[in-house]
Structures are given as structure tokens and as C-alpha cells.
Amino acid sequence: MPGDDHRLIITIVKKGVAGKVVNATKEAKIGGGTVFLGRGTANKKLYRQFFGIDYEPEKEIIFTLVEQEKLNAALEIILRETKLDQPGKGIAFVIRVREIIGQISMLNSQKKDGGLAMNASLKDCPVKFDLIVTIVNDGFAEDVIEAAKGAGAEGGTIIHGRGSGIHENAKLFGMTIQPEKEIVLTLVDTKKTQQILEAINEAVHLDKPNTGIAFVLDVEKAYGIHHLTK
Missing domain, CATH: 3.30.70.120 (Alpha-Beta Plaits)
Known part of the structure; x- marks a missing residue:
């Protein structure tokens, strides 16, 4: 549809x-x-x-x-x-x-x-943003965050793969995320997207098999980011 x-x-x-x-x-x-x-x-x-x-x-x-x-x-x-x-x-x-x-x-x-x-x-917010979504094996989310911060991001939000029920798996953007996975949402200035992606890849080796995946989504509007609107 x-x-x-x-x-x-x-x-x-x-x-x-x-x-x-x-x-x-x-x-x-x-x-x-x-x-x-x-x-x-x-x-x-x-x-x-x-x-x-x-x-x-x-x-x-x-x-x-x-x-x-x-x-x-x-x-x-x-x-x-x-x-x-x-x-x-x-x-x-x-x-x-x-x-x-x-x-x-x-x-x-x-x-x-x-x-x-x-x-x-x-x-x-007048600043244009991208959302970097990174899915990695359990225990590597902090490495993603630290790499992103080092490349210019201000932080991120970590979601664990387990859903609300004990036998449920979380779903994100239509994909089932197994419980041994972690999802990192990083809202970044579009001018810094590429350098942050490269830093994440270097930190957790997403170019190698079975390590994870990262993708970028366009953000149309953003609210609540007050220090960037002044």
C-alpha cells in the first residue's frame, strides 16, 4: 500500500x-x-x-x-x-x-x-536533520554512541530488541528485531551525517558480516531542540 x-x-x-x-x-x-x-x-x-x-x-x-x-x-x-x-x-x-x-x-x-x-x-527547528538508525548486536550500542559523539552528534537513544511481552520481539520500521540486538536512534545535523556514519562504521565494523546495519532517514520537521533555535 x-x-x-x-x-x-x-x-x-x-x-x-x-x-x-x-x-x-x-x-x-x-x-x-x-x-x-x-x-x-x-x-x-x-x-x-x-x-x-x-x-x-x-x-x-x-x-x-x-x-x-x-x-x-x-x-x-x-x-x-x-x-x-x-x-x-x-x-x-x-x-x-x-x-x-x-x-x-x-x-x-x-x-x-x-x-x-x-x-x-x-x-x-530551523536546522535540517537526518535520523541515523543503527542496529547492532547486544553490547555494542554504547560504541555506536561514543563514535557518533566523537564525530559531532550530541547523543542518541538506545532501544533494546525485546518487546513489551516476555516472548515478544520488538519491531522497528517493519523489521523484527531479535532480543540480542540493540537499536540506536541518532538525530544529527544533515551537514554531519556522512562523517558520523563513517565513524559508526569504523567503531563497530558494519562492513563485516553479522555485525549490524545502519541507515539514514530524512527528517521533515523537528521539535523540542531549543538550543538550536536560538
Whole structure:
């Protein structure tokens, strides 16, 4: 099924906030979301300097798939529930979806409900970003993070392969991630993407068999990155 008219919103917030976001988007008939548990790795001094808060490593990552015409309404709800317009509350970014398989009935039912009128103002970050997704064997995520930081990234978020149930495996972008894998999400300035990719490859040897994979996704919008909007 074509997905050009859909967007994936990825929201990263501190533990305990994701439930409010999912419930709010469901109530607005925009859809729900899939929540992953992870941990942040950003520089603690950066958090104190720019955000004025203590660093909290436990994170929740929410994947929300929406129709493009409902994107702004969904972002308004996420902003309201997470307070991303305030420093230190988290970040959200939008990725274009090329193709969708599954969840067709859910998407079709959304079309019957119409759009939402929201009035809050969204301030997109002026810096252009890419999302580097790196999938590696368990225990190598920290190496990915350190390499990315050394090449200019500010940090990243690590997701473990195990899903919410004890016998479940996590799924990311339609791929099943086995429990011995770790996924690293790194939001980077597009000007630094190539150098960060090269640093990650050098650190964990992705060019060798059975070590992992990394790919880059275009980010259309980004919110909550306040120190880059000043």
C-alpha cells in the first residue's frame, strides 16, 4: 500500500509520559501509537547548560503513524501532552513514509472521522536533520554512541530488541528485531551525517558480516531542540 500521504512522528520523552500521548491521540481519532522503552545518552552537561534540568536516562519512544492531512493536529496534541515547547521535556521529529503494509483498516477508519482544528503554534527547528538508525548486536550500542559523539552528534537513544511481552520481539520500521540486538536512534545535523556514519562504521565494523546495519532517514520537521533555535 502506498504511504506517500502518511508521516511517522517519533517522540522521545522521559518515562511515564508516553501513555498520555497515546491516549490523547486515540481520543482525537488520529490513531494510537507504539511505545518502546529506551535510554538516552546525551551529554549531562549539555542538559544542564541548555535545558536547566538534571539528566534522566530512562526514555519512552512513541511511534505515531498519521495521515499527512492530520499531521499538524497530531503534532499539536503531542506538544500539548508533552510540553515540548518547554526546554528539557523531550523531542519529536517527523519522517516521510514511502510504503505501508498492514493496519489498512485502521487507516481507512481514520479517513471517515475528518480532520481536527487546532490553534496552538508549532515552532519547527530551523536546522535540517537526518535520523541515523543503527542496529547492532547486544553490547555494542554504547560504541555506536561514543563514535557518533566523537564525530559531532550530541547523543542518541538506545532501544533494546525485546518487546513489551516476555516472548515478544520488538519491531522497528517493519523489521523484527531479535532480543540480542540493540537499536540506536541518532538525530544529527544533515551537514554531519556522512562523517558520523563513517565513524559508526569504523567503531563497530558494519562492513563485516553479522555485525549490524545502519541507515539514514530524512527528517521533515523537528521539535523540542531549543538550543538550536536560538
